[in-house]
Amino acid sequence: MPKAISTDLLNKYNTLLDHLKSFGSAAVAFSSGVDSTFLLYAAKEALGDRVIAVTASSCSFPERELKEAKAYCEDMGIRHLIIKSEELEIEGFSHNPKNRCYLCKRELFEKIGQVAREQGINEICEGSNLDDNGDYRPGLQAVAELGVKSPLREVGFTKQEIRDLSEHFHLPTWNKQSFACLSSRFPYGDLINEKKLKMVDQAEQLLLDMGFHQLRVRIHGDLARIELLPEEFPKFMEDSTRLEIHRKFKEYGFAYVALDVVGYRMGSMNETLEKE
Secondary structure (H helix, E strand, C coil): CCCCCCHHHHHHHHHHHHHHHCCCCEEEECCCCHHHHHHHHHHHHHHHHHEEEEEEECCCCCHHHHHHHHHHHHHHCCEEEEEECCHHHCCCHHHCCCCHHHHHHHHHHHHHHHHHHHHCCCEEECCCCHHHHHCCCCHHHHHHHCCCECHHHHHCCCHHHHHHHHHHCCCCCCCCCCCCCHHHHCCCCCCCCHHHHHHHHHHHHHHHHCCCCCEEEEEECCEEEEEECHHHHHHHHCHHHHHHHHHHHHHHCCCEEEECCCCCCCCHHHHHHHHC
């Protein structure tokens, strides 16, 4: 049975559908994450064949996420376009400045805008939600500058409401871990390159395959700082698990492996900005 949802939340969802219908047609920036999957589901319901999904393929976007994006669109009968958006080719990006996310989003939405024009699509949509207003999000500046729509923020959806409705509608992502591009694992000012991105990707995939849920592997030179949910610390500290993680991380190229004692939190690399 679908999860019981309040009348107020269902009314808010209907408001979202009406908002999306007003666009006439839309290109949804689709990463296969919790927010963009929910947005694409709603856009499909509101606009039918007048919605397309656009996914950017790059070395900072794990292959598992691309596969999930392809599978979801195929299952839902949504036209899915995959574009190449290599962030490392953007001038200044690899040096990881504080506005790194702005540089990336600007280039991404310009490319999606070109696709939308070629396809005769009226609006570009992205999946940020109301909770994203509380963190350092330079990418939202690019969204505003390019006139990209943020329907979930505009209607006022929180992350929890998106998860609740996703479960109600049986979306496969309702309890999926939150994800951000792999470049967010680097301290500001540290060089980002394809080799290090692969190291992070392999490390996080290992932890996911071992059954850990919400996590990040932050890279500090040759040290991997693992962020896990505190309730999963005991599992990590089991000798067989801990030693296997260390062995595999060494294979990936890390010299040292550390567990962050605070645990997973969104945007932990932004914590250093508060000291400046």
